[in-house]
Amino acid sequence: TAEGGSQQVVAQAAGSGPTYTGLTVTTEDNITTIMLNRPAKKNAITTEMYTELVSALDRAGKDSSVLTVITGAGDFYCSGNDLSNFTKIPEGGIDALAKKSGELLRSYVQAYIDFPKPLVAVMNGPAVGISVTVLPLFELVYATDRATLHTPFSQLGQSPEGCSSYTFPKIMGGSKASEMLLFNKKLTAAQACDQGLVTEVFPDASFQTEVWSRIKAYAKLPPNSLALSKQLIRSAERERLTAVNGAEVERLVERWQSDECMAAIMGFFQGKSKL
Amino acid sequence: TAEGGSQQVVAQAAGSGPTYTGLTVTTEDNITTIMLNRPAKKNAITTEMYTELVSALDRAGKDSSVLTVITGAGDFYCSGNDLSNFTKIPEGGIDALAKKSGELLRSYVQAYIDFPKPLVAVMNGPAVGISVTVLPLFELVYATDRATLHTPFSQLGQSPEGCSSYTFPKIMGGSKASEMLLFNKKLTAAQACDQGLVTEVFPDASFQTEVWSRIKAYAKLPPNSLALSKQLIRSAERERLTAVNGAEVERLVERWQSDECMAAIMGFFQGKSKL
Amino acid sequence: TAEGGSQQVVAQAAGSGPTYTGLTVTTEDNITTIMLNRPAKKNAITTEMYTELVSALDRAGKDSSVLTVITGAGDFYCSGNDLSNFTKIPEGGIDALAKKSGELLRSYVQAYIDFPKPLVAVMNGPAVGISVTVLPLFELVYATDRATLHTPFSQLGQSPEGCSSYTFPKIMGGSKASEMLLFNKKLTAAQACDQGLVTEVFPDASFQTEVWSRIKAYAKLPPNSLALSKQLIRSAERERLTAVNGAEVERLVERWQSDECMAAIMGFFQGKSKL
Numbered sequence: 001t002a003e004g005g006s007q008q009v010v011a012q013a014a015g016s017g018p019t020y021t022g023l024t025v026t027t028e029d030n031i032t033t034i035m036l037n038r039p040a041k042k043n044a045i046t047t048e049m050y051t052e053l054v055s056a057l058d059r060a061g062k063d064s065s066v067l068t069v070i071t072g073a074g075d076f077y078c079s080g081n082d083l084s085n086f087t088k089i090p091e092g093g094i095d096a097l098a099k100k101s102g103e104l105l106r107s108y109v110q111a112y113i114d115f116p117k118p119l120v121a122v123m124n125g126p127a128v129g130i131s132v133t134v135l136p137l138f139e140l141v142y143a144t145d146r147a148t149l150h151t152p153f154s155q156l157g158q159s160p161e162g163c164s165s166y167t168f169p170k171i172m173g174g175s176k177a178s179e180m181l182l183f184n185k186k187l188t189a190a191q192a193c194d195q196g197l198v199t200e201v202f203p204d205a206s207f208q209t210e211v212w213s214r215i216k217a218y219a220k221l222p223p224n225s226l227a228l229s230k231q232l233i234r235s236a237e238r239e240r241l242t243a244v245n246g247a248e249v250e251r252l253v254e255r256w257q258s259d260e261c262m263a264a265i266m267g268f269f270q271g272k273s274k275l
Numbered sequence: 276t277a278e279g280g281s282q283q284v285v286a287q288a289a290g291s292g293p294t295y296t297g298l299t300v301t302t303e304d305n306i307t308t309i310m311l312n313r314p315a316k317k318n319a320i321t322t323e324m325y326t327e328l329v330s331a332l333d334r335a336g337k338d339s340s341v342l343t344v345i346t347g348a349g350d351f352y353c354s355g356n357d358l359s360n361f362t363k364i365p366e367g368g369i370d371a372l373a374k375k376s377g378e379l380l381r382s383y384v385q386a387y388i389d390f391p392k393p394l395v396a397v398m399n400g401p402a403v404g405i406s407v408t409v410l411p412l413f414e415l416v417y418a419t420d421r422a423t424l425h426t427p428f429s430q431l432g433q434s435p436e437g438c439s440s441y442t443f444p445k446i447m448g449g450s451k452a453s454e455m456l457l458f459n460k461k462l463t464a465a466q467a468c469d470q471g472l473v474t475e476v477f478p479d480a481s482f483q484t485e486v487w488s489r490i491k492a493y494a495k496l497p498p499n500s501l502a503l504s505k506q507l508i509r510s511a512e513r514e515r516l517t518a519v520n521g522a523e524v525e526r527l528v529e530r531w532q533s534d535e536c537m538a539a540i541m542g543f544f545q546g547k548s549k550l
Numbered sequence: 551t552a553e554g555g556s557q558q559v560v561a562q563a564a565g566s567g568p569t570y571t572g573l574t575v576t577t578e579d580n581i582t583t584i585m586l587n588r589p590a591k592k593n594a595i596t597t598e599m600y601t602e603l604v605s606a607l608d609r610a611g612k613d614s615s616v617l618t619v620i621t622g623a624g625d626f627y628c629s630g631n632d633l634s635n636f637t638k639i640p641e642g643g644i645d646a647l648a649k650k651s652g653e654l655l656r657s658y659v660q661a662y663i664d665f666p667k668p669l670v671a672v673m674n675g676p677a678v679g680i681s682v683t684v685l686p687l688f689e690l691v692y693a694t695d696r697a698t699l700h701t702p703f704s705q706l707g708q709s710p711e712g713c714s715s716y717t718f719p720k721i722m723g724g725s726k727a728s729e730m731l732l733f734n735k736k737l738t739a740a741q742a743c744d745q746g747l748v749t750e751v752f753p754d755a756s757f758q759t760e761v762w763s764r765i766k767a768y769a770k771l772p773p774n775s776l777a778l779s780k781q782l783i784r785s786a787e788r789e790r791l792t793a794v795n796g797a798e799v800e801r802l803v804e805r806w807q808s809d810e811c812m813a814a815i816m817g818f819f820q821g822k823s824k825l
Contacts, residue, residue, distance in 0.1 A: 171448035173721035173746030196448030414728040446723035471723030
């Protein structure tokens with residue numbers, strides 16, 4: 001049964017868990033940690049890793065942990081969507097690739113919208129694109145002072161995703177959101193904290209120590225109170241966020257099929273465009 | 276008739292007014308002031324005081340004053356819900372108490388949502404719980420620099436109320452809201468001002484003088500313009516706030532009946548939990 | 551055909567364009583600039599200029615430019631609604647004037663809500679009233695440090711417009727919004743930037759140079775990506791903004807017919823009221 005399957009997953013998550021190619025997932029001290037583990041590519045997210053992340057979030061949501069953490073291996077948090085995802089053109093051509101990528105993106109963002117427990121980003125370095133846009137769907141975002149946040153959508157002929165077209169203006173007001181989402185402004189961690197996108201910034205030297213002692217203390221709070229309070233807050237927005245996710249993906253699938261976007265991505269690969 | 280009753284209330288409010296056990300209500304210079312007057316208990320709100328506050332807000336909304344002020348007697352603004360409200364178990368047991376408390380809370384918060392004139396908090400000292408969560412339903416929040424703002428819901432096994440599950444993320448972004456609503460972070464008045472929860476902070480020595488001269492000047496502005504502008508702003512949110520209030524109370528009534536919440540409140544009374 | 555008409559407009563806008571009495575409109579470097587050009591009256595907006603602005607925005611939205619800029623001639627950005635608009639009473643009396651003014655205001659604000667490209671305010675000096683309230687409908691607001699922002703609605707017996715009853719609380723939280731919209735607080739450019747109403751503040755000496763080099767660089771970004779991203783962000787709010795615009799105008803038409811408002815405007819003209 002589905003129930004039985006779910007219990008099996010819990011048992012696995014508490015133990016060794018499933019094996020992923022681009023992630024390392026561990027559970028300790030009531031905290032499940034999902035680490036993007038592709039440091040040689042600055043933890044850029046491949047098509048395979050999107051699927052793995054959806055699965056890992058689904059398992060973490062059902063396991064017995066109190067908090068779930070997402071972090072990156074090495075010096076980068078995450079460099080966003082791996083643009084080489086766009087170079088493996090399937091039989092159906094660009095249109096089929098765009099549609100398939102859109103569906104994957106939609107389900108990826110929905111996994112954040114529906115996540116049932118407090119979610120914490122331990123931002124160990126710079127973040128780009130989709131790894132920045134989903135941050136407002138986390139409960140806490142702790143960043144090293146080495147981190148930067150960058151969403152260069154228009155430079156790549158694309159448009160906002162991760163619900164950022166709704167959450168960024170909501171958090172920081174439209175004019176600060178436009179700087180990031182339309183005009184490619186890169187923020188320092190401190191600027192992002194001022195704008196409410198980052199909860200708190202820590203000196204890089206003590207980042208891991210300070211952040212993890214904080215998270216371990218929070219993981220001892222009454223678990224149902226935490227989960228139900230998070231769900232209560234999210235419930236006021238879930239329908240809206242789901243609709244925004246759908247609208248963003250629809251627009252992006254069109255963009256991916258446009259000449260303007262093609263030319264911009266081509267320019268990036270040819271080194272003509274510096275982000 | 277109801278109309279006649281309402282006119283009678285106006286006459287009373289302009290004069291001596293009704294007598295309350297936990298409040299002192301006065302009207303002067305076009306300002307009705309509702310003072311929480313239980314300083315020995317840091318103005319903690321008893322079941323009786325909730326009912327009195329609903330009544331006092333109803334009268335203030337209908338009297339001839341231009342502004343309504345809420346403040347506290349003594350060094351505290353308000354220490355929130357009096358937890359001893361949970362110790363007087365009625366015949367129906369915990370479940371009946373939870374349901375009755377939920378209904379009282381719902382009507383209390385609704386009185387703020389529906390209040391028809393500008394409402395000003397004169398925060399003369401620290402504020403806890405429900406006295407913090409309803410602040411976004413005020414038009415102005417003036418705080419002494421001695422004030423702190425604390426909503427330790429998860430520590431007590433509870434969940435957010437006062438529409439804070441909606442208003443806090445709206446004002447300060449989700450990640451700053453989570454620090455307060457999920458992870459019990461206590462803010463200074465200055466921090467709360469940075470987050471938009473407090474309008475302005477004043478040095479404690481000159482707090483009362485500065486704040487009251489400001490309020491008295493505002494009370495001379497065109498009254499209909501003020502009231503109708505406030506109602507216009509609120510009208511865009513009233514339905515949403517009412518729905519959020521209902522959802523929060525429902526969740527909290529469940530929480531109050533849970534073992535997790537019982538254990539947390541018991542721990543508080545036994546001095547095991549330090550807020 | 552409509553299509554043909556639209557193309558004709560494009561041709562005109564690229565060339566000399568139509569002639570306006572209160573505006574100067576130019577298109578250069580993919581940027582259409584609409585300049586309020588009534589410096590002797592601090593660019594106060596007359597009834598005729600409202601109509602011209604609606605027309606100029608409509609043309610700019612359809613021309614081949616990438617960005618549209620609004621700015622003011624001389625030392626002021628815009629001193630808002632020209633109060634002398636209220637002194638030319640038509641045959642139908644005050645009521646007819648109020649209704650006609652309301653319809654003009656509604657269509658003026660709607661032109662901002664529906665504008666299809668990124669819109670930039672180059673705020674070259676102080677801004678008052680309607681020129682402040684529509685700022686959240688811009689994508690970027692660049693201000694000289696000489697600029698101030700002032701919305702003295704209640705002092706004039708009026709109520710908020712330009713969607714500010716919804717956008718101001720959304721951007722800055724209710725209590726900071728009330729200071730401006732209800733209690734006539736005048737902000738410096740720096741304060742407005744802290745509140746998210748202004749994107750960035752520049753020293754007056756280098757204002758024009760710095761801002762225009764920024765805007766010219768942005769105008770070289772992929773145009774469809776910019777326009778479609780802006781429309782995506784706006785689409786999540788358009789229905790709401792349109793409803794708010796309607797509600798605000800309705801309230802304001804009532805206000806304009808009230809004795810309270812009459813007395814306040816009369817007081818202003820007689821120099822009794824200093825804004």
